[in-house]
Amino acid sequence: MTSSVKDLSLAPGGHRKIDWAARHSPVLNAVRDRYLKDGTFEGLTVGVSLPIEAKTAYLTVVLAEAGAEVALASPGPFFVQDDVAAALAERGVTVYASSDNPPEEADRELERVLDHGPDVIIDDRAALTRLLHTTRRHLLGKVRGASEETTSGVAKLRAMQDQGVLEIPTIAANDARCKYLFDNRYGTGQSTITAIMQNTNLMLGGKRLVVVGYGWCGKGIARYAAGLGARVTVCEVDPVRGLEAYADGFDVLPALEAAGFGEIFITATGGRHVLAREHFERMRNGAILANAGGVDVEIDVDALGELARKRYEARRNVEAFVMPDGRELHLVGRGMVVNLTAGDGHPVEIMDLTFAIQALCAHHLANRRQTEPGVHLLPREIDDRVAGIKLQTLGMGVDRLTPQQEEFLREWRE
Template sequence: MSISPDANLIKEGERKIEWVAQHSPVLNRLRDTILNDGTFQGKRLALCVHLEAKTAYLATILADCGAQVVVTGSNPHSTKDDVCAALASRGITVYAKQDCPREVWEEHLLNTIDTEPEIIIDDGAELVSRLITHRPHLASKVIGSSEQTTTGVIKLRAMEKDGVLPWPAIAANDAMCKHMFDNRYGTGQSAIGAVLSSTNLLMAGRKVVIIGYGWCGRGLARYADGMGARVIVVEVDPVKALEAIADGFRVMNMQEAAREGEFFITATGNIDAIRKEHFEVMQDGALIANAGHYEHEINLQDLSSISVSVQEARPYIKEYRLQDGRRIHVIADGELVNLAAGDGHPVEIIDLTFAVQALSAHYVAKHRDELQPGVYNLPEEIDKNIAKTKLETLGIKLEGLTQKQQQYLNSWRTS
């Protein structure tokens, strides 16, 4: 069943959503200029993203533009009950519960799918993968989808390769206004902030190991460096590793870094980035957090297997004591640290990300008869329009090309 509004929670949830509304100038402007053109009118839209205040505001805007919105959370540990209550009080159907068991979360995802969505806005391909696997008879009703994460885009491309993706899907994560800002600045600030606030420890002078040097890893390394950390990067791609060196960081393999590091933050989008052989050589007091999509970037089963006890050291932090007396600390059980132990990305960053998501959904809905099944990038002109809109809200006017400059750029002649 969808949740019923809890009067005791609604007020706080509304307060959080209103704060987001005040600091989302891009979404606000796009709602008034593009999104309300009737494209969403009457469309059944399923939204599966980390269900906190910023997601709630996106759901509200989509509903204001005529969509029949159903919302669920992409991770129960990032779901906020007060926000869910506020959304339900606004007449939006919500299937979500904070910190619910995994089987209940799975039920919520299927409940959302059973509303027979025509458009899906997804995070980690949670809805898409389950619809294709468990409700294939509903696939023909889907116009298209939009995907927010690197992990989800990897899944979509694998589906496309296997010939099982039945509709057009926009890789929203690959839009410039998403990954260049959300993955880098959003993850960098929010993940480092969550680590610092949950531990109350000093980062300056610490050896901080960043595992993965994609856009998220770059942001983490940059923010850790700004806090005075001595950054070590672990990477499997030789070009990215070389980039990390050029950016001024040390590069090691994981076994070497495990011996030296004091703080470890994963951002790989893969499994087992930290595993048994790494735990076995870590220093006493090592602290581990995950800034990737899933908690399985850290193999906690391996850590438990070599531990003699586990206890709560602080809120959000578990201390694993090994047989030789060493202690290893894990933040938020390896869940996405910036949401499980913090408030997630800054509002202004998600304003850009959700502008990408909203316009991606708008694009597939508007061009439903032109797009074949497969994974698509958001058209460049839409991506740039988001950036232009943001600059306009900041009161910034860009330089323009003169006619002579335009002619020069469009000609191969030297004179």
């Protein structure tokens, strides 16, 4: 089927971006050459939902090179780089994506991907998997499995499993150690801070920065912000994570308290309305708000709009909300995943690891190595393999336990 993108003439810029990603993806390249070209993907269709930018594009190119027919759409128009979409269409990947499309169209584009009849799905926020179980149920039987990219998507899959409605095998790619330890922590940390700094052109040193949620993403954000001199406060609902933040050197306070003094607020929880009306009412004039979590409702943007007597574009990607008392709150990237809607996503080297994991998850499912419906982890040895390849590309390596050391660990008698 033919792609539907905004403007094919944008392709040259997209090719350059994809080539750059390819050059900086030694792990995915090694995985392609060592594992993916074994014929597994010949004649199979892979349906993909991922933000459309250079790194995700390169993953689809690699799958196509391995013999798969690949169809791709984005979870929404704010995650689409049109030049990359155009370049992909030229490289033989079927793409349904344009930054001009209204957000309500996103599900239609994802359904077009499902209409290719995928054997394997690579998913983001479980978008394709949810549609497969609702509007495209007749295609369920063909799908060998889905691999899920995000923490939020894995949560949705577990909810489906708990309710007994998940009918296909899924792999929580997000929960592979080579994914969350690097992508969620260092990737989100660096790219979220970069996006906020680039779009606001403000300084971070000395600022009171509030991170809501101290999971893997929150830890990375706090670490990068502190490294650039921000004074970081963490808000949590989990007391152990709160204590961890304290031990890492940060203040820990309820969000309502932090709302009164914070200058920059970043949410990374995967939850709903963690910053809401009562927080906005307390915030200082000029406060910057951004969301790095995987759902678009972490910051209650509707409430912000209702409170405001006026809103205007303060800078590209920064919207000002003028409160009745004259205070202005500044929202970066529409309250959506800021490092994607107002940035270039994670660093290439990070996505190289993530997509090596995703490619091997797809390979695992395509080979029917996991056939039980439910949410599964990627086998540990595959995770280890990816880390081993990465260390090799860095000219580094780790030791192996000797048989005597293994025996010592297995034995309980003195």
